[in-house]
Amino acid sequence: MSTVGSALPSPVAVAPARRAWSRPVLLALTLVLAVLAAVQFGAVPISAADWLNGPWSDAPKTGGAHVLWQLRLPRLGLTLAVGAALGLAGALSQALFRNPMAEPSLLGVTSGAAAAVALTLTVFAGLHAALPAEVRLWLLPLVGFCGALAVCFALDRLSRWLAPGSIAALLLCGLALQAMTFAIVGLCSFIANDEQLRAINFWTLGSLAGANWIMAAVMGGALLVLGALALRVAPRLNALALGAAAAAHVGIDVERLRWQCIGMVALLSALAVAWCGSIGFIGLMAPHLARQLVGADQRRVLPNAMLAGALLLVVADSFARTLAVPAEIPVGVFSALIGAPWFLVLLRGAVRRMGSA
Amino acid sequence: MASLLTLQDVRVTLGGTAIGPVTVRVEPGERIAILGPSGAGKSTLLRLIARELRPSAGLLHFDGRPLATWSSSDLARRRAVLPQQHGVAFGLPVELVVALGRVARQGDGHQDRIVREALAHAQAEHLHGRRFDTLSGGEQARVQLARVFAQAWDARDGLLLVDEPVAALDPGLSVSLMAAMSDFAAARGHALVAVLHDLNLALNHFDRLWLLKAGRMLADCDALPSTLPLLEQLYDTRLRLLADDHGLAILPLLGHLTGARA
Numbered sequence: 257m258s259t260v261g262s263a264l265p266s267p268v269a270v271a272p273a274r275r276a277w278s279r280p281v282l283l284a285l286t287l288v289l290a291v292l293a294a295v296q297f298g299a300v301p302i303s304a305a306d307w308l309n310g311p312w313s314d315a316p317k318t319g320g321a322h323v324l325w326q327l328r329l330p331r332l333g334l335t336l337a338v339g340a341a342l343g344l345a346g347a348l349s350q351a352l353f354r355n356p357m358a359e360p361s362l363l364g365v366t367s368g369a370a371a372a373v374a375l376t377l378t379v380f381a382g383l384h385a386a387l388p389a390e391v392r393l394w395l396l397p398l399v400g401f402c403g404a405l406a407v408c409f410a411l412d413r414l415s416r417w418l419a420p421g422s423i424a425a426l427l428l429c430g431l432a433l434q435a436m437t438f439a440i441v442g443l444c445s446f447i448a449n450d451e452q453l454r455a456i457n458f459w460t461l462g463s464l465a466g467a468n469w470i471m472a473a474v475m476g477g478a479l480l481v482l483g484a485l486a487l488r489v490a491p492r493l494n495a496l497a498l499g500a501a502a503a504a505h506v507g508i509d510v511e512r513l514r515w516q517c518i519g520m521v522a523l524l525s526a527l528a529v530a531w532c533g534s535i536g537f538i539g540l541m542a543p544h545l546a547r548q549l550v551g552a553d554q555r556r557v558l559p560n561a562m563l564a565g566a567l568l569l570v571v572a573d574s575f576a577r578t579l580a581v582p583a584e585i586p587v588g589v590f591s592a593l594i595g596a597p598w599f600l601v602l603l604r605g606a607v608r609r610m611g612s613a
Numbered sequence: 614m615a616s617l618l619t620l621q622d623v624r625v626t627l628g629g630t631a632i633g634p635v636t637v638r639v640e641p642g643e644r645i646a647i648l649g650p651s652g653a654g655k656s657t658l659l660r661l662i663a664r665e666l667r668p669s670a671g672l673l674h675f676d677g678r679p680l681a682t683w684s685s686s687d688l689a690r691r692r693a694v695l696p697q698q699h700g701v702a703f704g705l706p707v708e709l710v711v712a713l714g715r716v717a718r719q720g721d722g723h724q725d726r727i728v729r730e731a732l733a734h735a736q737a738e739h740l741h742g743r744r745f746d747t748l749s750g751g752e753q754a755r756v757q758l759a760r761v762f763a764q765a766w767d768a769r770d771g772l773l774l775v776d777e778p779v780a781a782l783d784p785g786l787s788v789s790l791m792a793a794m795s796d797f798a799a800a801r802g803h804a805l806v807a808v809l810h811d812l813n814l815a816l817n818h819f820d821r822l823w824l825l826k827a828g829r830m831l832a833d834c835d836a837l838p839s840t841l842p843l844l845e846q847l848y849d850t851r852l853r854l855l856a857d858d859h860g861l862a863i864l865p866l867l868g869h870l871t872g873a874r875a
Contacts, residue, residue, distance in 0.1 A: 354702035494709060495716045497702040501665050505696075506764060507689025507717025552703035552744075 279549040280560055287567045294332055294574040298323070299581045333472030335464050335573050336566045337479050338528045339538060343565020344479070344486055345524035346539025347546065347558050351493040352517040353415065353426055356544065356606055360525045361536035362427065362599070364434030365407045369522075369529040371437040372403025374444035374456050381452065393470070401526035407433050408518045462533035462588025464573050471531050478527055479562075482520055486558050489516055493554040535588045537595020538565050538572075544602060615677055617641045617772060617804050618662065623671030627657050632828040634671060641770050644795065644805045646815035646836065649825035650848055655808045656697055656776055658825060662806065663694045663774050675772070686717040692772035693764040697780075697808075699757040704744040707756050708732070714764030727766045728759075734793055735759035736786065750781040758790065762797060770802040777808055787811070791818050812844065812852075812863040845870050 296302055306320035317325060342360070349358045349365070360366045376384055376399045387395060410433060415426040445456050458466075492513050495503040500510050528535065542565035543557060549564075550556040569587070572594070576587040616638040624633035632654040639645060647655045660666050661673070664680055673680045676691065693714065701710055711728045715721050732738045737755040740748065745756060758778060765771050778794065779787035791814050798805040809815045815822060816836050824831040824847045832843050838854055838861060845852050851866040 350703075356703065491716055494705065495713045497705055498710075498713060499696075499698075499700065499702075501660075501663075502694070502696055502699075504665070504685060505663060505689065505694040506714055506760075507686040509685050547703065552705045553709055 280556075280563065283549060283560060283563045283567065287563055287570070290567055290570045290574070291332060291336070294335075294570050295324070295328055297574065297578055298328060299578070302328070327467075330469045330472050331464055331467040331573075332570070333469070334467040334475055334532070335569050337472060337475035338464070338532050338535070339542075339566035339569025340483075340562035341475065341479050341524045341528050341565070342535060342538040342569065343542030343546075343561040343563075344483060344558060345521050345528070346541075346565070347543035347554070347561035348486060348493075348517050348524075349521050349539070350543055351496055351554055352412075352514065352521065354497060354499070355426055356547075357427060357540070357599070357603060359537065359540035360404075360521060361534055361539060362434075363407070363411055363430035364432075364437055365404050365411070365521065365525050366529055366534040366536065367434050367437040367441070368407030369400035369404040369526045370459050370534050371440040371444075372399045372406075373459055373530060374441045375399075377455050378444040378448045378452050397527055397530035400530040401523055403437075404522040404525045404529070405518070407437065408522045412514065412518060458586075459529065459533040460588075461586035462535035462591070463576075463584070463586045464532050465584060466531065475527060475531070478523070482524060483559070483562060485516075486520060487555070489513060490555040490558055493517070497552075533586075533588060535569070535591050537591050537599065538568050540602070541568055541595055541598055544598075616674075617643075617676060617770070619672070619674045620662075621672040621674075623661065623668045623673055625657060625661050625666050625668050627666060630654055630657065630828055632657050632661070633668075635830050637823060637830065637833055639772065639804050639806060642799070642802050642804055643821060644798065644819045645807070645821045645823060646819040647806065647808045647823045647825060648810075648812070648815055648844070648847065649831075653825045654828045655825050658823075659774055659776050659806065659808050663692075664688065689717045689764065690768055690771075692774065693761040695757055695761045695773075695775040695778055697776040699753055701745045701753075704746045707737070707740045707743050707745055707748070710745050710756055711759045711763050714760040714762075715766075723767075727763050731759040731762035731766060732756075734762050734797060736790065736793070751783070751786070754778070754781045755786075755790070758794070765797075765801065765803060768801065768803070771804075773798055773803050773805045775805070775807045777810065779814070780810065787814065813861065816863065817860045 300320055300323040302320050302324050306324045309315050309317060309321040310325060345360045349360055349363065350356055352358070373396050376396065384392065384395065411426070411429055414429045418425050418429065441456065441460060445453055448456055492508050495506055495508045496510070496513065498506070504510050543561040545564040546557045546560035550560050569591070572590045573587045576585045576590045579585060618639040620635050620637050622634040622636055624631065626632070630652070635658065647658060649655050657666065661668060667681070675683060675688070708728050711731055712724055714731070715724055715727065729738065729741070732741055735755045735758040737752065737759050740752055740756060745753065748756065761773065761775070765773060773794070775794070779790055782790060794805065795818050797803070807819070816838070819836045821834065822836050822840060823833055824843060826847055831847055834840050834843065838856065841852055841854050844863070849870050851868060851870055853864040853866060855862040855864060
């Protein structure tokens with residue numbers, strides 16, 4: 257790519273082609289380093305022998321080998337997949353709402369899924385318990401999806417009806433929906449017994465402690481499918497940045513594209529919530545980091561937001577696991593502690609650029 | 614030859630303003646300026662033709678078929694729209710904004726070349742590589758115009774709909790871009806329908822005028838000096854016509870039409 261008008265180099269020029277690949281590669285390398293560090297550090301030290309004592313070996317899995325192969329690696333796999341899913345869900349919802357401040361957990365989508373899960377665990381506990389265990393694993397993602405979809409749909413309609421194009425209106429609509437879903441979760445906690453209460457707490461705080469290989473594999477598979485789908489709609493998502501009317505003028509079926517986005521955001525949020533609880537702000541930070549690195553073209557934002565989301569969650573979960581050994585801090589607490597101040601800084605920038613919210 | 618676009622007794626209501634009934638047609642290759650005082654419904658009429666709004670009554674046909682039955686991508690190959698407001702979310706690079714004009718085309722091998730030529734045609738080639746959200750209003754207008762050029766670049770006998778395309782530009786640029794738009798349309802047989810406030814551009818660059826007042830079509834006439842009384846009536850303002858070898862100029866005079874001669 258040669259540049260026209262190179263006599264006028266601009267300080268705000270888009271990254272030239274030479275840098276186009278170096279930054280995503282750097283991001284990926286950082287992720288690999290974070291993963292290696294996350295495997296190595298924890299309550300139980302891991303030795304080289306433990307690495308060799310994998311599923312292929314007949315030696316008894318004790319101590320480090322058990323921790324490595326049954327706890328830490330599946331957890332890491334799930335963390336990577338969930339982090340990438342949250343990053344992708346954030347990038348998609350920002351493109352959908354044409355709003356750099358949008359994020360599934362801020363908009364109540366995640367808590368919509370949590371509310372549906374909480375209802376299933378308490379009000380419909382009898383029904384839930386009657387199901388065989390292997391079905392129960394899938395029931396929560398399914399009801400979570402329904403809850404997330406309902407909030408996503410309501411949000412799309414409400415924000416376009418109340419004040420199209422306004423960052424503040426969208427966030428306020430999200431706030432109202434979130435309050436409603438929190439009320440449902442609160443009601444469920446109120447009527448829950450001790451065991452159900454612990455389960456609900458797990459979901460509202462967010463934790464990756466329950467990970468196993470099945471969850472990691474399913475989440476990874478779902479991510480591959482949804483990631484491929486998202487990359488296919490990425491060029492059309494760029495057109496959405498022109499506004500709904502102009503996107504239609506250049507030949508985009510806007511209504512269909514909106515539905516595809518809503519479906520993907522709801523599915524990604526629900527999968528993440530159902531097994532790990534609600535982990536906020538990753539979906540806000542990851543796409544923002546991606547745009548800083550590679551510019552605003554969605555074809556590059558989406559994959560890099562997935563990488564950044566995975567990186568952020570691996571780092572956050574490593575701290576959550578190791579800071580208070582042998583106890584564990586819920587990772588959702590951690591991401592919110594870092595994410596909320598970040599959100600305020602971003603909000604300041606967004607409001608300045610728009611002149612007002 | 615069949616008309617490119619026909620409106621028959623079309624009505625539309627948006628907010629408090631009702632438009633119509635409007636009965637007009639656009640012939641292939643024709644250049645039409647929509648004129649009228651602020652709030653007359655010019656942009657609403659244009660958005661109706663652009664299929665942003667649906668008519669509440671009447672028939673609206675594009676190239677012989679009801680406009681509502683066209684698929685988005687088929688329509689995008691025949692008509693391009695430059696809206697009045699052109700905000701772009703996020704900091705997309707200029708060349709990507711222009712390339713979005715061609716997003717509905719599959720396997721578009723000439724995209725990079727067309728994007729460059731479209732930018733050059735809109736006198737914006739120096740903006741290649743910049744972020745759209747860092748541009749001034751006039752620069753953004755030129756990039757959006759380049760996007761419209763890119764969309765209609767290799768189409769024939771299409772339709773360009775532009776809403777105040779040169780409002781944010783200085784006099785020199787507005788004349789040269791109006792001429793560029795006119796040439797672009799003429800070279801490809803595109804019809805051009807523009808909402809304008811500048812009477813001089815309308816008289817010098819267009820074939821026909823649609824005069825819209827309070828949602829009604831006051832007149833559908835040729836863009837000739839003889840329309841001056843109609844224009845005075847349209848804006849309720851006295852006008853003077855000045856003409857020389859370079860073209861026509863209209864000078865608005867102080868005072869309302871009615872009672873001004875007393």
